[in-house]
Amino acid sequence: MGLDVSSHLHPVGSxxxxxxPVPTGMEEIWRFTPLKRLRGLHDSAPFADGAVVxxxxxxxxxxxxxxxxxxxxxxxxxxxxxxxxxxRAWEAATGVTLVRVPAEAVVEAxxxxxxxxxxxxxxxxxxxxxxxxxxxxxxxxxxxxxxAVLADNIEIVLEDGAELTVVSLQDWADDAVHHSTQHAKIxxxxxxxxxxxxxxxxxxxxxxxxxxxxxGGSVEMLGMYxxxxxxxxxxxxxxDHTAPKTRSNVVYKGALQGEGAHAVWIGNVLIRKVAExxxxxxxxxxxxxxxxxxxxxxxxxxxxTGEIEGAGHASATGRFDDNQLFYLRSRGIxxxxxxxxxxxxxxxxxxxxxxxxSLEDKxxxxxxxxxxxxxxx
Amino acid sequence: MATLEIKDLHVxxxxxxxxxxxxxxxNLTIKDGExxxxxxxxxxxxxxxxxxxxxxxxxxxxxxxxxxDGVDVLEMSVDERARAGLFLAxxxxxxxxxxxxxxxxxxxxxxxxxxxxxxxxxVKDVNAAMDRVKMDTAFxxxxxxxxxxxxxxxxxxxxxxxxxxxxxxxLDETDSGLDIDALKIVSEGVNRFKENGDKGVLLITHYxxxxxxxxxxxVHVFVNGQVAEEGGPELADELEANGYDxxxxxxx
Ligand SMILES: Nc1ncnc2c1ncn2[C@@H]1O[C@H](COP(=O)(O)OP(=O)(O)OP(=O)(O)O)[C@@H](O)[C@H]1O
Ligand SMILES: [Mg+2]
Numbered sequence: 001m002g003l004d005v006s007s008h009l010h011p012v013g014s015x016x017x018x019x020x021p022v023p024t025g026m027e028e029i030w031r032f033t034p035l036k037r038l039r040g041l042h043d044s045a046p047f048a049d050g051a052v053v054x055x056x057x058x059x060x061x062x063x064x065x066x067x068x069x070x071x072x073x074x075x076x077x078x079x080x081x082x083x084x085x086x087x088r089a090w091e092a093a094t095g096v097t098l099v100r101v102p103a104e105a106v107v108e109a110x111x112x113x114x115x116x117x118x119x120x121x122x123x124x125x126x127x128x129x130x131x132x133x134x135x136x137x138x139x140x141x142x143x144x145x146x147x148a149v150l151a152d153n154i155e156i157v158l159e160d161g162a163e164l165t166v167v168s169l170q171d172w173a174d175d176a177v178h179h180s181t182q183h184a185k186i187x188x189x190x191x192x193x194x195x196x197x198x199x200x201x202x203x204x205x206x207x208x209x210x211x212x213x214x215x216g217g218s219v220e221m222l223g224m225y226x227x228x229x230x231x232x233x234x235x236x237x238x239x240d241h242t243a244p245k246t247r248s249n250v251v252y253k254g255a256l257q258g259e260g261a262h263a264v265w266i267g268n269v270l271i272r273k274v275a276e277x278x279x280x281x282x283x284x285x286x287x288x289x290x291x292x293x294x295x296x297x298x299x300x301x302x303x304x305t306g307e308i309e310g311a312g313h314a315s316a317t318g319r320f321d322d323n324q325l326f327y328l329r330s331r332g333i334x335x336x337x338x339x340x341x342x343x344x345x346x347x348x349x350x351x352x353x354x355x356x357x358s359l360e361d362k363x364x365x366x367x368x369x370x371x372x373x374x375x376x377x
Numbered sequence: 378m379a380t381l382e383i384k385d386l387h388v389x390x391x392x393x394x395x396x397x398x399x400x401x402x403x404n405l406t407i408k409d410g411e412x413x414x415x416x417x418x419x420x421x422x423x424x425x426x427x428x429x430x431x432x433x434x435x436x437x438x439x440x441x442x443x444x445x446d447g448v449d450v451l452e453m454s455v456d457e458r459a460r461a462g463l464f465l466a467x468x469x470x471x472x473x474x475x476x477x478x479x480x481x482x483x484x485x486x487x488x489x490x491x492x493x494x495x496x497x498x499x500v501k502d503v504n505a506a507m508d509r510v511k512m513d514t515a516f517x518x519x520x521x522x523x524x525x526x527x528x529x530x531x532x533x534x535x536x537x538x539x540x541x542x543x544x545x546x547x548l549d550e551t552d553s554g555l556d557i558d559a560l561k562i563v564s565e566g567v568n569r570f571k572e573n574g575d576k577g578v579l580l581i582t583h584y585x586x587x588x589x590x591x592x593x594x595x596v597h598v599f600v601n602g603q604v605a606e607e608g609g610p611e612l613a614d615e616l617e618a619n620g621y622d623x624x625x626x627x628x629x
Contacts (some may be wrong), residue, residue, distance in 0.1 A: 326433050334456050341484065
């Protein structure tokens with residue numbers, strides 16, 4: 001993959017829905033998405049309350065509040081909708097869920113926001129703001145399950161020196177549709193680990209974007225997905241290096257299986273003129289387990305300054321490596337078991353990097369359950 | 378007790394210009410307790426023979442047979458061959474990302490034995506096998522062959538040989554890339570394996586160096602996909618002195 005130097009990494013956002021016409025599917029940002037299956041989220045599908053029930057488990061020391069839609073905290077991440085679904089969700093959200101990690105609080109326990117979908121009949125719009133105040137440290141898991149048609153905006157604000165892990169876990173039922181816009185602003189010397197895990201859902205489309213509010217900030221974006229028969233899982237990432245001496249590291253890995261499984265990964269990185277001395281690396285790997293799957297993987301790196309520490313990207317989509325399977329099988333390991341080992345191995349380092357212990361077993365079990373559908377059959 | 382018998386084996390690989398024959402009628406019988414060295418120049422087909430015995434999908438047997446104690450090996454899948462008692466120490470062991478050595482060894486042992494090894498003794502056995510080839514036991518938690526040096530990969534093959542304890546071992550240039558100390562360590566491993574019973578060994582090598590530590594009963598000179606000459610250990614000495622020139626020019 002060569003560098004894409006055409007400048008389409010400067011999306012101009014707007015809160016005004018009139019600025020976001022209904023997409024036709026021809027637009028660069030929509031060309032991979034099956035609009036027909038979005039249940040009208042991109043058009044005018046009405047929103048109603050109650051599409052998801054939120055159950056929050058705040059870790060001691062973390063504050064979870066439900067505020068009115070006009071709460072001042074809204075918009076503090078700098079999120080400005082750049083597509084119609086995000087703009088509609090912004091307009092329709094009737095409240096804001098605020099997760100606040102107070103300054104200097106170091107919270108070991110995990111805060112969980114469980115979103116349970118109540119059905120796919122009506123669409124829901126939601127807005128969440130996670131604020132890690134100065135020098136705080138915490139982990140927040142957003143868990144999505146059940147079935148729903150959901151459009152949400154999730155803002156993540158890291159004040160100076162904060163260290164935050166945010167996990168967005170899409171464990172939806174098969175018919176769920178989820179369009180999520182997640183934007184992070186990373187303060188001076190702050191560190192964000194953003195993790196997206198997608199297993200379930202009919203269409204899951206996530207925009208995860210990050211910008212920096214001062215030098216020294218660091219973001220790690222990790223992603224793991226398993227696209228099954230007929231499933232569309234799309235991750236659109238954008239790291240905007242808006243400050244010097246900032247770092248970003250993006251690793252997304254996915255497996256695909258079954259007819260019509262479709263994974264899309266767009267990895268955009270922009271290094272602005274001011275962003276001297278930055279370091280960035282992004283990587284996407286897809287493992288194709290059966291025929292009939294499609295993986296689109298598009299890294300884009302745009303560099304406006306030559307004064308950087310390093311910038312790189314990698315993208316690879318492949319089937320099982322014959323030599324790996326041969327090596328394992330030559331030790332007596334049966335073919336299905338060899339494939340199982342290889343797939344677990346493919347995800348293992350990533351699961352380790354996520355670093356949320358309570359999730360590790362769950363993720364490995366989910367991989368096992370996914371394998372049972374094809375590879376171990 | 379095991380006899381590996383290879384008769385008139387012809388093997389080809391798929392190339393852009395169609396199939397290309399690499400092995401052109403190989404005959405070889407390895408009885409239990411025997412060590413056979415196969416020596417030959419680069420590209421003569423030594424690895425092709427090794428991979429074909431193990432069943433690598435890249436190689437197509439066009440005619441001939443391979444049997445283990447009279448049972449057709451070519452009918453078996455790769456893993457069935459291993460469970461039947463064949464082992465291949467590879468010239469270039471493969472990296473398997475994300476799979477730890479300990480998990481790999483336990484899974485392989487379970488597959489070969491048909492039951493999981495006893496946890497307590499197994500860990501000891503693994504550590505002891507690693508100790509014997511001077512591999513730090515920390516390797517157990519590393520990913521299979523990932524980031525291993527050439528010599529470490531070869532020692533790891535010997536650890537597997539000792540733990541899986543096959544009937545017949547094919548060692549494909551296990552000596553290449555080893556310094557003299559590592560060569561001794563690896564050779565001792567092979568000799569320990571041989572002492573374990575009536576084991577067959579097919580030792581593929583390019584150099585005679587390893588034959589100072591592992592004494593072959595027979596030496597076969599392999600040229601252009603065939604056995605060009607056979608003899609006892611003294612044939613190795615002759616190759617040491619004169620090289621392959623006489624066979625290679627004869628084959629052209
Ligand atoms: N895909 C292929 N296309 C063409 N030729 C091939 C292919 N695969 C193998 N060969 C050829 O088969 C021959 C035998 O290869 P093999 O690896 O068995 O040799 P070798 O005796 O093990 O050599 P070395 O001493 O270098 O390990 C070589 O000439 C090699 O180039
Ligand atoms: Mg070879």
